[in-house]
Amino acid sequence: MWFRRKKKPEAVAADERAVHVPKGMWVKCDSCGQIMFAQTVADNAEVCPKCGYHFRISARRRLESLFDNGSYQEFDAEVAPTDPLGFKDQKRYKDRIAQYQAATGEKDAVVNAAGTLGGIPVIISCMEYAYMGGSMGSVVGEKITRAAERALAEKAPLIVVACSGGARMQESVFSLMQMAKISAALARLQEARLPYISVMTDPTTGGVTASFAMLGDVNIAEPKALIGFAGPRVIEQTIRQKLPEGFQRAEFLLEKGMVDLVVHRTQMRRTLAELLAIFTGAPPPPP
Amino acid sequence: MNDPRDFERPILEIEEQIENLKLFGGEAKREKELAALQKKLAKLRREVFAKLTPWQVVQVARHPRRPHFLDYVEALFDSFTELRGDRRFADDPAVVAGFARFRGRPVCLVGHQKGRDTKQKLLRNFGMPKPEGYRKALRVMRLAEKFRVPVLTFIDTPGAYPGMDAEERGQAEAIAYNLQEMARLRTSVVVTVTGEGGSGGALALGVGDRVNMLEHSIYSVISPEGCAAILWKDAARAEEAAAALKLTAKDLLRLALVDRVIEEPLGGAHADPPALFASVAMVLEEQLSELAAVDPGSLFDARYAKFRAMGAVAGA
Numbered sequence: 002m003w004f005r006r007k008k009k010p011e012a013v014a015a016d017e018r019a020v021h022v023p024k025g026m027w028v029k030c031d032s033c034g035q036i037m038f039a040q041t042v043a044d045n046a047e048v049c050p051k052c053g054y055h056f057r058i059s060a061r062r063r064l065e066s067l068f069d070n071g072s073y074q075e076f077d078a079e080v081a082p083t084d085p086l087g088f089k090d091q092k093r094y095k096d097r098i099a100q101y102q103a104a105t106g107e108k109d110a111v112v113n114a115a116g117t118l119g120g121i122p123v124i125i126s127c128m129e130y131a132y133m134g135g136s137m138g139s140v141v142g143e144k145i146t147r148a149a150e151r152a153l154a155e156k157a158p159l160i161v162v163a164c165s166g167g168a169r170m171q172e173s174v175f176s177l178m179q180m181a182k183i184s185a186a187l188a189r190l191q192e193a194r195l196p197y198i199s200v201m202t203d204p205t206t207g208g209v210t211a212s213f214a215m216l217g218d219v220n221i222a223e224p225k226a227l228i229g230f231a232g233p234r235v236i237e238q239t240i241r242q243k244l245p246e247g248f249q250r251a252e253f254l255l256e257k258g259m260v261d262l263v264v265h266r267t268q269m270r271r272t273l274a275e276l277l278a279i280f281t282g283a284p285p286p287p288p
Numbered sequence: 289m290n291d292p293r294d295f296e297r298p299i300l301e302i303e304e305q306i307e308n309l310k311l312f313g314g315e316a317k318r319e320k321e322l323a324a325l326q327k328k329l330a331k332l333r334r335e336v337f338a339k340l341t342p343w344q345v346v347q348v349a350r351h352p353r354r355p356h357f358l359d360y361v362e363a364l365f366d367s368f369t370e371l372r373g374d375r376r377f378a379d380d381p382a383v384v385a386g387f388a389r390f391r392g393r394p395v396c397l398v399g400h401q402k403g404r405d406t407k408q409k410l411l412r413n414f415g416m417p418k419p420e421g422y423r424k425a426l427r428v429m430r431l432a433e434k435f436r437v438p439v440l441t442f443i444d445t446p447g448a449y450p451g452m453d454a455e456e457r458g459q460a461e462a463i464a465y466n467l468q469e470m471a472r473l474r475t476s477v478v479v480t481v482t483g484e485g486g487s488g489g490a491l492a493l494g495v496g497d498r499v500n501m502l503e504h505s506i507y508s509v510i511s512p513e514g515c516a517a518i519l520w521k522d523a524a525r526a527e528e529a530a531a532a533l534k535l536t537a538k539d540l541l542r543l544a545l546v547d548r549v550i551e552e553p554l555g556g557a558h559a560d561p562p563a564l565f566a567s568v569a570m571v572l573e574e575q576l577s578e579l580a581a582v583d584p585g586s587l588f589d590a591r592y593a594k595f596r597a598m599g600a601v602a603g604a
């Protein structure tokens with residue numbers, strides 16, 4: 002379940018870790034504290050060269066990093082959120098939508114793209130955490146479903162990159178039903194024997210994990226990504242004790258058998274290309 | 289904060305008076321008094337239940353006397369054979385699964401089970417399943433598919449258990465896998481939300497060809513308390529959250545997210561369980577008959593179309 006933990010000023014500040022740092026500026030690693038040229042970090046796929054910390058990146062930056070030559074065609078860009086329940090807490094959902102759209106330039110929390118990866122035509126849906134914590138409402142559900150349907154129609158592999166706090170409460174049961182909708186679409190890919198690879202990035206929790214993120218033919222996680230169903234704080238409240246270090250991190254899930262691979266961001270493209278080539282019968286990607 | 293069940297207090301008081309009178313019954317005067325009280329009770333129930341707020345509906349859905357899954361099993365089905373365990377790790381008593389007969393027809397039954405007394409509550413983990421519960425459910429539903437037996441699921445859970453052990457054993461994967469596999473199960477599935485439909489932990493038994501909700505049951509992406517704590521930063525504002533979440537059966541029917549609302553007896557399911565069971569049986573009978581005529585090969589497409597249509601987007 003997504004929520005913003007700290008009180009934030011009026012306009013939505015981009016998440017501290019979500020920024021694509023402008024060129025020529027300095028950046029400090031959240032993990033080791035090293036101060037580096039932003040360009041140095043950018044050239045290393047937004048990974049700290051010193052400690053390997055993976056900075057959070059935008060959906061579009063991620064898509065660039067995965068597709069051949071960083072080029073892709075976006076589709077379903079026109080799909081936009083509504084406020085089906087007229088939801089209002091301390092703020093109107095309508096106003097939140099406008100605010101996040103203005104802050105991120107995205108209509109909602111996912112970008113659909115088509116292109117090639119290692120020469121293989123693929124469909125990629127990538128979540129945008131800066132938009133309401135990547136929470137899953139109707140648009141996320143609809144677009145990932147459409148991505149799966151397009152993969153089915155084009156007999157192409159599907160990759161979904163998750164980055165989400167989970168359900169979007171402001172869409173209540175509409176949000177919940179997206180879990181069933183996307184999972185049903187993935188069942189169709191299963192029956193068509195088309196590859197689906199799930200890439201989990203920090204964080205992947207709640208209804209997103211409990212639907213498409215865990216359903217990959219291969220489940221891949223980025224190092225140290227938080228991955229789970231219940232959030233750490235909810236678990237701590239339930240069991241009334243602190244969670245051990247590393248609980249629900251990518252390496253923990255690897256040990257428990259829930260993800261196949263933990264892959265460093267700089268190796269992600271190559272790993273995906275190799276797996277897809279094997280699954281689709283394509284020749285091995287060039288080294 | 290007031291006791292959220294205050295609205296029911298006047299009803300309970302009259303019920304108590306009636307019980308007391310019955311103990312000393314027999315005299316003509318008392319009989320007359322009893323009749324008057326019963327009339328008053330019916331009137332009061334009508335008044336109170338005609339204008340339940342969403343928050344009050346939540347209380348009815350969670351009512352300690354509300355019929356639980358095993359009560360339905362007992363009342364509606366014959367020769368229930370429970371099958372236990374996920375064949376992987378353990379048996380989860382928060383989910384009950386097995387085979388039975390419904391008016392002679394073989395059926396597969398799967399449901400969340402809340403406990404009624406403290407011992408039972410602990411045994412059933414308050415109806416909050418762990419991964420092995422969901423895996424057992426799917427294992428038994430697969431048997432139903434294999435032998436072409438229709439599946440009836442009964443949903444009543446605060447949610448999937450948010451504990452360390454559940455996380456370690458893949459709570460998310462267990463739920464996700466059920467969603468995917470139920471979508472393509474080649475046997476008919478009828479889902480009935482009887483009490484609390486708590487988020488993914490409910491939905492993991494909730495992908496079917498027909499989805500029913502009892503009149504005073506709820507279905508929500510998060511509990512009103514949880515939602516209030518997050519969005520209002522104050523769990524005590526659950527009443528507002530309950531209204532905002534549109535979690536009642538009436539709301540979900542209007543939003544086309546469920547197919548049918550099953551009316552409850554006056555005063556809620558717990559006021560007259562036999563009447564409730566009769567209503568539920570009637571609907572299940574009707575839906576099973578409809579679905580029996582459907583070619584199992586076409587179920588997946590129809591189920592896909594049904595869930596595919598859920599969502600509200602612009603610019604599509």
Ligand SMILES: [Zn+2]
Pocket residue numbers: 030031032033034035049050051052053054
């Ligand atoms: Zn570092």
